[in-house]
Amino acid sequence: MDVHHGYKTGGSSRSKGPEVDVHETERRKKFLQFGDPDIGRLESINALAEKYADEVIEDFYRHLMSFSETSAFFSDPQQLARVKELQKQYFLRLTKGEYDAEYAQNRLKIGQVHERIGLPVSAYLGMYNFYLRAVADRLFQHFEREPKQALDAFVSLTKLTFFDMSLAIDTYIDSREQTIRAQQAAIQDLSTPVLQLRPGILMLPVVGLIDSFRASQLTEQLLHSIRDTRSKVVVLDITGVPYVDSRVASHLVQTVEAARLMGSKVIISGVSPEIALTMVTIGVDLGQIETLGDMQSAIERAEQLSGYQVKRVSLQRRRDDVDDDEDRARRGE
Amino acid sequence: MQVPILKQEDFLIASIQGALSDAELLALRDQVVAKIRHFRARAIIIDVTVLDLLDSFAARTLRSIAQMTRLLGAQTIVVGIQPEVAMAMVQLGLRLEGASIAMDLEDGLLILRNRGMQGDVSNDGT
Numbered sequence: 001m002d003v004h005h006g007y008k009t010g011g012s013s014r015s016k017g018p019e020v021d022v023h024e025t026e027r028r029k030k031f032l033q034f035g036d037p038d039i040g041r042l043e044s045i046n047a048l049a050e051k052y053a054d055e056v057i058e059d060f061y062r063h064l065m066s067f068s069e070t071s072a073f074f075s076d077p078q079q080l081a082r083v084k085e086l087q088k089q090y091f092l093r094l095t096k097g098e099y100d101a102e103y104a105q106n107r108l109k110i111g112q113v114h115e116r117i118g119l120p121v122s123a124y125l126g127m128y129n130f131y132l133r134a135v136a137d138r139l140f141q142h143f144e145r146e147p148k149q150a151l152d153a154f155v156s157l158t159k160l161t162f163f164d165m166s167l168a169i170d171t172y173i174d175s176r177e178q179t180i181r182a183q184q185a186a187i188q189d190l191s192t193p194v195l196q197l198r199p200g201i202l203m204l205p206v207v208g209l210i211d212s213f214r215a216s217q218l219t220e221q222l223l224h225s226i227r228d229t230r231s232k233v234v235v236l237d238i239t240g241v242p243y244v245d246s247r248v249a250s251h252l253v254q255t256v257e258a259a260r261l262m263g264s265k266v267i268i269s270g271v272s273p274e275i276a277l278t279m280v281t282i283g284v285d286l287g288q289i290e291t292l293g294d295m296q297s298a299i300e301r302a303e304q305l306s307g308y309q310v311k312r313v314s315l316q317r318r319r320d321d322v323d324d325d326e327d328r329a330r331r332g333e
Numbered sequence: 334m335q336v337p338i339l340k341q342e343d344f345l346i347a348s349i350q351g352a353l354s355d356a357e358l359l360a361l362r363d364q365v366v367a368k369i370r371h372f373r374a375r376a377i378i379i380d381v382t383v384l385d386l387l388d389s390f391a392a393r394t395l396r397s398i399a400q401m402t403r404l405l406g407a408q409t410i411v412v413g414i415q416p417e418v419a420m421a422m423v424q425l426g427l428r429l430e431g432a433s434i435a436m437d438l439e440d441g442l443l444i445l446r447n448r449g450m451q452g453d454v455s456n457d458g459t
Binding site: 216219220223224226227230232254257258259260261262263264 | 412414415418419420422423424428434435436437440
């Protein structure tokens with residue numbers, strides 16, 4: 001998230017989660033038009049909240065237990081009792097004032113706990129809604145003669161609840177973003193290996209999409225391997241590349257050209273009929289680059305260029321050799 | 334810094350020893366052409382292994398050396414371009430047209446000794 005919003009994601013450690021500083025807390029409250037009158041109203045109903053807390057919490061868990069998706073989280077009675085106590089604290093905290101950065105951080109932490117146990121967002125938001133309804137009933141009951149006062153207090157509570165909800169949702173989003181970042185890093189780590197096929201021949205199988213970053217990484221790796229192994233021929237296999245557009249093609253051309261400047265020839269293999277069609281259609285000019293349909297042809301061509309001659313020895317003949325060896329061994333030669 | 338140009342049989346070897354200024358590059362060009370004429374050499378190998386930078390002026394100069402030597406009936410082989418240099422050159426679109434390219438001095442000599450067999454591998458980018 002943008003740093004100027006004062007909202008920072010937890011960095012590298014996964015458990016840390018998002019953080020909300022003083023500035024960000026104030027910005028969010030301002031956006032919800034949550035001000036001093038609201039704080040006053042919320043504090044004024046604290047006594048009422050204390051009075052009905054246990055009742056509301058009981059209703060609340062009865063509601064949760066009636067749905068399979070939420071009841072699954074409270075199979076252990078001991079755990080249920082503990083969670084109820086925490087829930088009560090959470091509920092009472094709503095009317096205790098001091099809605100500062102520390103409050104926000106605490107709300108984030110609670111959100112994280114729910115995210116970690118895998119509570120769906122829909123259930124989480126449903127719980128907020130249940131709270132609002134439970135409180136509304138009791139508020140209007142209590143202030144039967146002064147509906148205006150009840151409404152004001154309720155609106156203030158709504159603001160605060162939305163403030164809490166936005167934080168809770170942030171923890172969910174942050175967690176997903178961390179997962180995405182971790183996966184992206186993992187994909188990058190799966191970078192393309194440069195393999196030595198024979199002395200003087202390198203093999204570079206490319207799997208997946210080629211973007212600018214990956215292309216330069218791949219080129220750099222290839223060029224260093226060329227220098228280290230003094231390989232004069234490279235087979236760059238693009239069988240695993242899902243599609244080739246003009247940008248991918250220009251990356252490939254650059255890689256081949258850079259290798260040429262180092263005195264090495266790149267043969268591109270794995271050009272499928274679809275890729276060939278695309279390249280012809282979009283008018284990619286592969287110029288002097290030698291391309292071949294399949295890897296086998298490319299390897300054969302690379303061997304030919306490097307002066308290798310692969311000869312197949314017939315299997316029958318090899319078996320004879322083995323027999324001869326065994327005979328000789330038996331005779332103690 | 335003067336670039337030593339050694340005569341070896343019927344070809345020449347210019348081994349660049351360090352970064353060259355523009356003026357030194359031009360001097361190299363004139364010197365190479367003069368020596369090729371003088372020795373009636375059939376090729377010049379220019380070793381750039383120590384260079385960690387080959388800017389557009391240097392690339393242009395190498396290209397004109399290649400074209401000039403060709404007019405004199407000789408071949409230019411540039412050897413020892415480093416990975417970083419190759420990547421930078423590609424990004425700048427510098428291709429060294431007219432010059433042959435080999436991996437290192439040994440590879441360059443090999444090309445000269447049996448041109449027929451190795452000709453396929455070291456293309457000249459045209």
